[in-house]
Amino acid sequence: MSDDPFQRSQLDYYDQSAEQYESGDGIQRTLNRAFERKARILMKSLGVGPWDVVLEVGAGSGLLTWFMAQRLRFARYLALDLSQGMLDLARKRLAGKTSLEFVRADAARTGLPSDLATAVIGCDIIHHLEFPENALREWYRLARPGARLAILETNPKNPLHWRFIGVEHEVRSWLNTDTNLKRWTEAAGWRDVRVEPAEVFTPAGPKGFGWALDLLDSISLCVPGWRRLSAMWIITAVK
Numbered sequence: 001m002s003d004d005p006f007q008r009s010q011l012d013y014y015d016q017s018a019e020q021y022e023s024g025d026g027i028q029r030t031l032n033r034a035f036e037r038k039a040r041i042l043m044k045s046l047g048v049g050p051w052d053v054v055l056e057v058g059a060g061s062g063l064l065t066w067f068m069a070q071r072l073r074f075a076r077y078l079a080l081d082l083s084q085g086m087l088d089l090a091r092k093r094l095a096g097k098t099s100l101e102f103v104r105a106d107a108a109r110t111g112l113p114s115d116l117a118t119a120v121i122g123c124d125i126i127h128h129l130e131f132p133e134n135a136l137r138e139w140y141r142l143a144r145p146g147a148r149l150a151i152l153e154t155n156p157k158n159p160l161h162w163r164f165i166g167v168e169h170e171v172r173s174w175l176n177t178d179t180n181l182k183r184w185t186e187a188a189g190w191r192d193v194r195v196e197p198a199e200v201f202t203p204a205g206p207k208g209f210g211w212a213l214d215l216l217d218s219i220s221l222c223v224p225g226w227r228r229l230s231a232m233w234i235i236t237a238v239k
């Protein structure tokens, strides 16, 4: 699909590691607690309704998609990813949800028609793209006037992220400052761009303690200085 070496390396990594992406010891639970919260955060900033056409970019194995599909009513939901391996997992997870469509495409060159989506969402996709501005411009093209963008992106300042030091497919994550994310999004044409710490600070923790960690996360968000260590940024914007 791609002659671009950066994109090729991302694709190879995700195609080959799709099964392990969420099969390690306890990881399923980790991701589920985290993703339930991520879905909640995105829903809060978007307010999607039954008339909405949602485009999820870099949907991967469909973890976020699963929670969004459980909780939301929408007219259409397109889950897009470059990796067939990841999309196969998403299809399996979401089998039976007929309102979902899975699209295999490069996030920066989707081939989809303009003015398609009323909401563009995603999680941890921007730092997997060599030229984020190009992808953000493509999502702008796909968005209808007035459509909202809400993307969660990893914050390299959070100590949990430091495990990715030297990890090749995460190499661009170190560029994820709020300044860069805002600059790329604005350069792509989006307006009212905001990049804020999201309410995600802690790791999964043992089963049954999710409520305590959620509480800790909510408190962390209120502490000036500390809040900038959130594991995720949330980028919001409007077309």
Ligand SMILES: C[S@@+](CC[C@H](N)C(=O)[O-])C[C@H]1O[C@@H](n2cnc3c(N)ncnc32)[C@H](O)[C@@H]1O
Residues within 6 Å of the ligand: 007, 010, 011, 014, 057, 058, 059, 060, 061, 062, 063, 064, 080, 081, 082, 083, 086, 105, 106, 107, 108, 122, 123, 124, 125, 128, 129
């Ligand atoms: C860290 S995973 C995130 C997946 C999912 N959003 C999640 O949070 O679990 C990054 C995803 O980006 C996808 N990806 C990488 N480059 C891409 C590109 N150029 N276009 C579309 N998807 C891409 C990968 O296949 C992978 O599924």
